Amino acid sequence: MDQTHTDRDALARASAALLVQMRAARPLVQVITNFVSMDIAANVLLAAGAAPAMVHAPEETPDFVRKAAALVINTGTLSAPAAQAMDVATAAARTHGVPWVLDPVGAGGTPFRDTTIANLLRRRPQVIRGNASEIMAVARIAGLTQAAGAPRGPESTHDTDEVAELAQRLARHALCTVAATGAVDFVTDGRRHVRLANGSPLMTRVTALGCGLTGFIGAMLGTGAQAFDATHAALATYAIAGEIAAEISDAPGSFRVAFIDALYRLDEQQIFDRLRCL
Amino acid sequence: MDQTHTDRDALARASAALLVQMRAARPLVQVITNFVSMDIAANVLLAAGAAPAMVHAPEETPDFVRKAAALVINTGTLSAPAAQAMDVATAAARTHGVPWVLDPVGAGGTPFRDTTIANLLRRRPQVIRGNASEIMAVARIAGLTQAAGAPRGPESTHDTDEVAELAQRLARHALCTVAATGAVDFVTDGRRHVRLANGSPLMTRVTALGCGLTGFIGAMLGTGAQAFDATHAALATYAIAGEIAAEISDAPGSFRVAFIDALYRLDEQQIFDRLRCL
Amino acid sequence: MDQTHTDRDALARASAALLVQMRAARPLVQVITNFVSMDIAANVLLAAGAAPAMVHAPEETPDFVRKAAALVINTGTLSAPAAQAMDVATAAARTHGVPWVLDPVGAGGTPFRDTTIANLLRRRPQVIRGNASEIMAVARIAGLTQAAGAPRGPESTHDTDEVAELAQRLARHALCTVAATGAVDFVTDGRRHVRLANGSPLMTRVTALGCGLTGFIGAMLGTGAQAFDATHAALATYAIAGEIAAEISDAPGSFRVAFIDALYRLDEQQIFDRLRCL
Numbered sequence: 001m002d003q004t005h006t007d008r009d010a011l012a013r014a015s016a017a018l019l020v021q022m023r024a025a026r027p028l029v030q031v032i033t034n035f036v037s038m039d040i041a042a043n044v045l046l047a048a049g050a051a052p053a054m055v056h057a058p059e060e061t062p063d064f065v066r067k068a069a070a071l072v073i074n075t076g077t078l079s080a081p082a083a084q085a086m087d088v089a090t091a092a093a094r095t096h097g098v099p100w101v102l103d104p105v106g107a108g109g110t111p112f113r114d115t116t117i118a119n120l121l122r123r124r125p126q127v128i129r130g131n132a133s134e135i136m137a138v139a140r141i142a143g144l145t146q147a148a149g150a151p152r153g154p155e156s157t158h159d160t161d162e163v164a165e166l167a168q169r170l171a172r173h174a175l176c177t178v179a180a181t182g183a184v185d186f187v188t189d190g191r192r193h194v195r196l197a198n199g200s201p202l203m204t205r206v207t208a209l210g211c212g213l214t215g216f217i218g219a220m221l222g223t224g225a226q227a228f229d230a231t232h233a234a235l236a237t238y239a240i241a242g243e244i245a246a247e248i249s250d251a252p253g254s255f256r257v258a259f260i261d262a263l264y265r266l267d268e269q270q271i272f273d274r275l276r277c278l
Numbered sequence: 279m280d281q282t283h284t285d286r287d288a289l290a291r292a293s294a295a296l297l298v299q300m301r302a303a304r305p306l307v308q309v310i311t312n313f314v315s316m317d318i319a320a321n322v323l324l325a326a327g328a329a330p331a332m333v334h335a336p337e338e339t340p341d342f343v344r345k346a347a348a349l350v351i352n353t354g355t356l357s358a359p360a361a362q363a364m365d366v367a368t369a370a371a372r373t374h375g376v377p378w379v380l381d382p383v384g385a386g387g388t389p390f391r392d393t394t395i396a397n398l399l400r401r402r403p404q405v406i407r408g409n410a411s412e413i414m415a416v417a418r419i420a421g422l423t424q425a426a427g428a429p430r431g432p433e434s435t436h437d438t439d440e441v442a443e444l445a446q447r448l449a450r451h452a453l454c455t456v457a458a459t460g461a462v463d464f465v466t467d468g469r470r471h472v473r474l475a476n477g478s479p480l481m482t483r484v485t486a487l488g489c490g491l492t493g494f495i496g497a498m499l500g501t502g503a504q505a506f507d508a509t510h511a512a513l514a515t516y517a518i519a520g521e522i523a524a525e526i527s528d529a530p531g532s533f534r535v536a537f538i539d540a541l542y543r544l545d546e547q548q549i550f551d552r553l554r555c556l
Numbered sequence: 557m558d559q560t561h562t563d564r565d566a567l568a569r570a571s572a573a574l575l576v577q578m579r580a581a582r583p584l585v586q587v588i589t590n591f592v593s594m595d596i597a598a599n600v601l602l603a604a605g606a607a608p609a610m611v612h613a614p615e616e617t618p619d620f621v622r623k624a625a626a627l628v629i630n631t632g633t634l635s636a637p638a639a640q641a642m643d644v645a646t647a648a649a650r651t652h653g654v655p656w657v658l659d660p661v662g663a664g665g666t667p668f669r670d671t672t673i674a675n676l677l678r679r680r681p682q683v684i685r686g687n688a689s690e691i692m693a694v695a696r697i698a699g700l701t702q703a704a705g706a707p708r709g710p711e712s713t714h715d716t717d718e719v720a721e722l723a724q725r726l727a728r729h730a731l732c733t734v735a736a737t738g739a740v741d742f743v744t745d746g747r748r749h750v751r752l753a754n755g756s757p758l759m760t761r762v763t764a765l766g767c768g769l770t771g772f773i774g775a776m777l778g779t780g781a782q783a784f785d786a787t788h789a790a791l792a793t794y795a796i797a798g799e800i801a802a803e804i805s806d807a808p809g810s811f812r813v814a815f816i817d818a819l820y821r822l823d824e825q826q827i828f829d830r831l832r833c834l
Contacts, residue, residue, distance in 0.1 A: 028431050036594045036610050038314045038355075042485035047530050052485070053384075053431030054314050057357045060388035067430075077594075079613045079637070081357070106609075110616035152623075153584050153609030205820070207598035207608070252603050253816025260531025264483070306709050316592045316633075320763035325808050330763070331662075331709030332592050335635045338666035345708075359635070538809025542761070 011194065012275040015233035016268035018225055023049035027069035027222025031215055032056045032085055034076025034105060037208030040256075041074075044212030047264040050219035058088040065089055066096040069222030072215050073125070075116060076105035076154065076208075083116045090123035099221045101127040103214035108137025108151050117141050126227040127177045128170070129214045131156035132163040135180040139166045142173055155204075160186045160195075168193065177227040179217070181210065184278060185235045189228040195278040196232065198239035200246035202255045209259070213238050240274045241266050289472065290553040293511035294546035296503055301327035305347035305500025309493055310334045310363055312354025312383060315486030318534075319352075322490030325542040328497035336366040343367055344374040347500030350493050351403070353394060354383035354432065354486075361394045368401035377499045379405040381492035386415025386429050395419050404505040405455045406448070407492045409434035410441040413458040417444045420451055433482075438464045438473075446471065455505040457495070459488065462556060463513045467506040473556040474510065476517035478524035480533045487537070491516050518552045519544050567750065568831040571789035572824035574781055579605035583625035583778025587771055588612045588641055590632025590661060593764030596812075597630075600768030603820040606775035614644040621645055622652040625778030628771050629681070631672060632661035632710065632764075639672045646679035655777045657683040659770035664693025664707055673697050682783040683733045684726070685770045687712035688719040691736040695722045698729055711760075716742045716751075724749065733783040735773070737766065740834060741791045745784040751834040752788065754795035756802035758811045765815070769794050796830045797822050 028051045033041050038054060045052035055064045065071055071093045073086050093100045102125040104117045118141050128138060133151035136158060140147065145166060151157060160182045171178040171190035179187045185196040203209050216238055220230035244266075245258035306329045311319050316332060323330035333342045343349055349371045351364050371378045380403040382395045396419050406416060411429040414436060418425065423444060429435060438460045449456040450468035457465045463474040481487050494516055498508035522544075523536035584607045589597050594610060601608035611620045621627055627649045629642050649656045658681040660673050674697050684694060689707035692714060696703065701722060707713060716738045727734040727746035735743045741752040759765050772794055776786035800822075801814035 030431075034610070035313055035591055036598050039317050039485065039595050042314050043530065043534075046483045046485055051431055051433055054312070054355050055384070055387075055431075056355060057390060059358060060356065060390035063388040063390070077610050077612060078616065080615060106611070109611075110619040112613060112616035112619070153586075153607055153611075155607055205602045207595065207602055249817075251817035251820045252599065253813040253820070256599075256816075257531040257535055257813055260534075261527075261529035264529045264531070308709075313591055317595050317763065320592050321808065321812075324761045324763055329709055329711055332590070332633050333662070333665075333709075334633060335668060337636060338634065338668035341666040341668070535809040535813055538812075539805075539807035542807045542809070 008275060008277045011232065011277060012272045014229060015236045015275065016271040018220055018223065018229065018233040019237050020268065022219055022223050025223050026051050027219055028053060028067060029070050029072060029215060029218045029222055030055050030065055030068040031072045032089055033072065033074035033211055036076060037074065037211035040208045041212045041215045043260055044263065045215050045219055047260045048216055048219055052215065056085040058085050061085065061089045062092040065092040065098055068098055070218040071098050071100035072218035073100060073120060074103040074105055074211050074214060075113060076211065078113055078116060086120060090120060094123055099126040101125060101129060101214055101218045101221060103211060104128065104130050104134050104138050105154055106151060107134040107141065114141050121174060125176055126221060127179065127217055127231050129179040129181065129217055132158035132160050132180045132182055135163050135167050135170065135178060139170045142170060144169050144173055156182060160184045177231045179231050179235060181235065185239065187232045187235060192228060194232050196236050196239060197276040197278050198236065198243050198274060200242045202246050202252055203242045205252040206256045236275050237266055237271055240271055243274060286553060286555045289510065289555060290550045292507060293514045293553065294549040296498055296501065296507065296511040297515050298546065300497055300501050303501050304329050305497055306331060306345060307348050307350060307493060307496045307500055308333050308343055308346040309350045310367055311350065311352035311489055314354060315352065315489035318486045319490045319493045321538055322541065323493050323497055325538045326494055326497055330493065334363040336363050339363065339367045340370040343370040343376055346376055348496040349376050349378035350496035351378060351398060352381040352383055352489050352492060353391060354489065356391055356394060364398060368398060372401055377404040379403060379407060379492055379496045379499060381489060382406065382408050382412050382416050383432055384429060385412040385419065392419050399452060403454055404499060405457065405495055405509050407457040407459065407495055410436035410438050410458045410460055413441050413445050413448065413456060417448045420448060422447050422451055434460060438462045455509045457509050457513060459513065463517065465510045465513060470506060472510050474514050474517060475554040475556050476514065476521050476552060478520045480524050480530055481520045483530040484534045514553055515544055515549055518549055521552060564831060564833045567788065567833060568828045570785060571792045571831065572827040574776055574779065574785065574789040575793050576824065578775055578779050581779050582607050583775055584609060584623060585626050585628060585771060585774045585778055586611055586621055586624040587628045588645055589628065589630040589767055592632060593630065593767035596764045597768045597771045599816055600819065601771050601775055603816045604772055604775055608771065612641040614641050617641065617645045618648040621648040621654055624654055626774040627654050627656035628774040629656060629676060630659040630661055630767050630770060631669060632767065634669055634672060642676060646676060650679055655682040657681060657685060657770055657774045657777060659767060660684065660686050660690050660694050661710055662707060663690040663697065670697050677730060681732055682777060683735065683773055683787050685735040685737065685773055688714035688716050688736045688738055691719050691723050691726065691734060695726045698726060700725050700729055712738060716740045733787045735787050735791060737791065741795065743788045743791060748784060750788050752792050752795060753832040753834050754792065754799050754830060756798045758802050758808055759798045761808040762812045792831050793822055793827055796827055799830060
């Protein structure tokens with residue numbers, strides 16, 4: 001456990017309280033995400049209680065982003081126009097003080113993706129959320145290691161423990177919260193950290209649930225919460241919804257349906273009863 | 279009630295008959311829609327009994343649209359290439375006499391979106407379908423009011439009653455049918471109007487069901503029906519499918535599944551038994 | 557039956573064995589597909605046991621494709637940038653010896669689409685998979701017939717028997733395996749052929765299940781299997797999953813869910829018990 005939350009119960013209570021607060025605020029979250037995740041990311045945000053808006057045109061993003069409570073950027077299905085849209089959006093977010101979250105899908109996969117991510121890092125995201133290989137690759141892009149994360153398409157080839165130390169260095173270097181998610185989720189702001197152990201392996205058999213998670217972090221951040229708190233609350237509650245869904249369904253088609261239902265219905269007691277920290 | 283349909287039963291019978299006619303005709307509906315709605319809009323049209331075709335390239339749209347029974351244009355996830363695709367498609371639809379429907383997603387949200395919608399209005403859609411804030415914004419774009427609709431991303435901040443009078447003026451001005459949808463749906467061709475009161479709040483918790491509805495109006499229009507009749511029939515039957523789904527499911531993941539099933543199975547008796555007009 | 561597989565049992569055993577092999581190898585499949593199918597195609601591949609990666613930018617495809625076990629190209633929602641992405645990707649696949657599959661969605665629909673498909677044929681796909689009208693149109697594009705397939709958007713207006721002879725000529729001409737799918741699936745490498753008769757009409761009521769099937773052929777091909785074997789194995793197992801799903805569900809919303817579940821759970825015994833050849 002980290003220094004701030006001295007026990008599991010405090011973390012569970014904080015997560016549950018932030019979920020309640022987010023649902024009451026219903027934050028408008030602007031999402032620039034990949035084409036695979038458009039449907040599920042919007043449905044995750046609606047089920048969780050936020051108001052998603054997929055807006056990406058450079059022509060309108062500066063007008064739109066200032067109305068948003070948070071911005072979410074995801075580098076999957078990247079293209080040159082998408083990279084430009086992300087550049088314009090993150091610049092506008094900085095100008096207007098809108099917090100933003102980076103999901104560096106496929107970091108380390110190609111030079112084009114790494115260059116795009118390097119440019120995005122300069123815009124100082126409040127949170128970076130990826131799998132272990134992606135976080136390792138981002139640390140390399142930031143000049144903190146020579147070791148290249150070697151993702152396999154969108155999938156990780158590393159586990160969370162391998163990247164914990166590097167995630168902490170990345171968080172200190174980039175002055176943000178870093179979350180490396182997997183069977184165990186590791187969240188750090190460089191000073192504090194938590195390891196969360198809820199979830200289900202079926203979550204990796206439904207496409208873009210990770211992209212949905214990053215959107216959900218954006219929703220939590222849209223309440224005005226600190227990045228570290230928003231991130232662990234989002235990760236904890238999302239994984240608990242996954243765990244509940246896996247008790248209802250054991251195959252990915254019905255699991256996806258059950259997951260959206262569980263996220264919609266998730267209450268404070270479930271979070272308090274189920275949260276597991278390592 | 280409007281002047282033509284003197285009672286609820288006549289409206290229900292007309293809606294049911296048009297659904298049967300549409301399923302028999304299986305109209306080819308060309309859809310240029312946003313990336314969030316691609317999956318659900320296609321699945322809604324297939325479940326309803328139409329044949330959707332998502333075709334948007336300016337290079338092929340003029341060749342394609344003349345084979346279509348109707349064209350549907352949706353301004354979500356707008357971009358400059360998408361705006362150009364819409365321009366080419368609506369011009370071709372006009373040339374070939376193909377009826378078309380406008381879903382002005384996010385109208386009033388940014389100048390870029392409003393300019394695009396202003397250009398589309400010049401192509402004279404047969405139907406405009408949006409939430410109350412979007413219809414208010416379209417009326418402003420058309421020069422009929424100073425009051426700006428202030429949508430919150432894709433969500434309405436107004437209810438249908440606030441926009442009824444403006445919708446009628448817009449319908450007369452643009453010589454089309456206007457539908458403002460919400461808890462109550464208001465449909466008018468400037469002369470007649472109906473208020474429909476079926477549906478479920480869960481419909482707003484599944485992304486892009488509104489986009490799917492606009493596609494469904496296109497399918498009804500593809501039968502050759504008059505715009506006003508096609509629109510109220512689509513709205514009535516869609517909302518009834520939503521109501522049936524809400525009796526099966528109380529959370530958005532399973533609701534989406536139940537909704538598609540209900541739309542597929544919807545029969546004349548259900549429409550007759552359930553339609554509610556105000 | 558064809559010359560190699562002398563009976564249904566041998567075909568069933570070969571299909572089941574290849575599915576097991578594919579799941580063990582978990583091949584990375586690069587998919588350039590249309591926007592409608594992004595979600596379902598990725599979910600089909602994950603459920604089947606492969607690792608999908610939707611990567612399309614010309615800037616990164618040459619770096620990415622050489623890591624992939626197979627490449628899948630789908631011409632739905634075509635655009636000039638997408639055509640360029642396909643050109644770059646298929647060139648890189650040829651250079652690196654990565655097998656690739658063509659799904660000529662909408663072939664015969666417009667000159668723009670036919671030109672794009674003509675260019676792709678020059679890159680020598682290992683497999684072409686389409687509905688009967690699309691395969692007929694590809695044969696025309698390849699100069700083998702005057703008769704134009706006349707698809708109705710993404711839907712076929714011909715049945716498999718009408719195209720069997722032309723599919724064999726196309727396979728010989730293009731030196732590849734050709735699959736025309738429908739109520740009966742016809743697969744040929746120009747020398748051998750099989751007719752497969754599993755499946756359910758509900759598969760045509762869920763959007764982009766055909767696109768998902770082509771992705772699944774890519775996954776089977778990613779094991780290193782011969783194109784003809786990979787194709788009939790994919791078609792057989794996919795249709796059997798559809799058949800199982802249709803025993804659970806009779807409407808397209810729940811059918812889609814049941815189909816993904818069935819594909820995930822599919823085992824060798826089910827394939828052996830259910831495979832039907834004509």
